[in-house]
Amino acid sequence: MANVSTFDTTSTVVTDAAVLATTPSRALEGPSGRKPKRRLSRRNIILYGTLGLAALYYLLPLYVMVVTSLKGMPEIRMGNVFSPPMEITFEPWVKAWAEACTGLNCDGLSRGFWNSVRILLPSVVVSIFIASVSGYSLANWRFKGSELFFSILIIGAFIPYQVMIYPIVIILREIGIYGTLTGLIIVHTIFGMPILTLLFRNYFTSLPEELFKAARIDGAGFWQIYGRIMLPMALPIFVVAMILQVTGIWNDFLFGVVFTRPDSYPMTVQLNNIVNSVQGVKEYNVNMAATLLTGAVPLIVYFVSGRLFVRGIAAGAVKG
């Protein structure tokens, strides 16, 4: 027992060892009664102190964004990025939303917001529908080569987008939809496919096979089983997929810049153009308000969805 305490650096084990050493009979019976609580042990101070400091570091940019967006320009020039606003003003928010200029358009970020919404809704629906059907095929209706295609798809997820962008530009141009909303929706569907298909395939594979067999015996076909059995059972995974796609598509920059025309740029692209424009005086408060506005959608999704978000990224990250 003495060895324990000399080797150990953490106080829990040390206290346990001490307890064991003083009352051997109780130790044999195992722990009983309430767990001793020592809130302010050295271990806890270090533990919560470190976590608290880390949390502060992560929260700082959010704080800076909020604070800066509520200050007037004179106040910004006098203080620093962290100083809280003395006079709260919402003017930067109004200006960012309705008046900020990109190029010739001076109708603010609202334009980008609505563009993003127009891109987001159909892209999410189409990409999730196609990927869920593919995942369902892969899980329940395998055919020769289906696993091979799936492997290519998964490996393709690691290929840098830059490698595939130009061939896609050519294909879309040939069909005549390069620069249109349809084109961008197709692009989002393509690049959302690996992760979403993986997600759905794994989920459908995990469902009991008997369900599928019973439905087949009852004479249900491919689409019937999908619509009547798989779809209703997979609602949670649809929510996870939606979270993934909403944040992913909203945050996209590269595809927006490559596959749309300036007047239909999504919010991220417009935000970048507003903030990094070289003309005029830099209005940091408007910039930060615009940044917050752009970040608001994924942040709301994140805070509302909570654990499901974590599940989504875990599903995306850990192979099934």
Place this chain on the structure above:
Amino acid sequence: MAKTHQSARPNQLFRNLNSKIASIPMIFVALVIFLGGSVWTVIYSFTNSRLLPRATFVGFDQYERLWGSARWLISIQNLAIYGILSLIFSLVVGFVLAALMDQKIRFENVFRTIFLYPFALSFIVTGLVWQWILNPEFGIQHIVRSLGWETFEFNPVYDPDIVIYGILIAGLWQGTGLVMCLMLAGLRGIDEDIWKASRVDGIPMWRTYLFIVIPMMRPVFITTLVIIASGIVKLYDLVVAQTSGGPGNASEVPAKYVYDYMFQAQNLGQGFAASTMMLLTVAIIIVPWAYLEFGGRKRG
């Protein structure tokens, strides 16, 4: 599942027809876009395409020009610095945070929410916020100076020597939450009995982590490594937002090089060559991993 062998086999092509029809988009994406697109880009990187792709082959000319270009060399160097440091820091920080979170703490959900929220934000938002925080006139440098240290120099927005570290700070802020989450999931997968056994044997906690838990978490580490690494190669939006590649071209990265040459300099051949190099980099990371993961045991 669909392997019911009948005596009179119907035409193979029409078996599971609906499934095949439903999989057409997936097959199209896998074969035409991912495979075909990559092969096409690699092939056309050997041409002298400029404004439009042209099939006039010029051998390795584009690559010679690429590796002779100062901007590309800077891009590669930046990516190497960012990549290596980002890998080390995100793994270490992510693991330490996860280990702290795994101590049966209170408010675990609160902490996790805080650590992970930057991951929900786009790189554009991340880059713009950090551009502002690191702003020399109002941000960190200004604050430290006003605290009395007048000669303090920390200007990763306009100082070409350290600009890439500014991007690294922003990148780590955005991405470590994800690593923490993956590591935490890995830690939760470790059998409780391991901890009990090591406690009975009197092994200090840090040694248990270092010599027992981390080796046990090898698969988690490898998966995380592959995810971070393939994300690093794609690094683009963050640089565009935070520095636009500047000052000068001090913070250029390969993905930006590709974009600029393809869509702005109208020098497609250079863009293809550069993107082929990116593909090669990813292949070096992915192929051994994919071989280990999928090659050894056939999954059915």
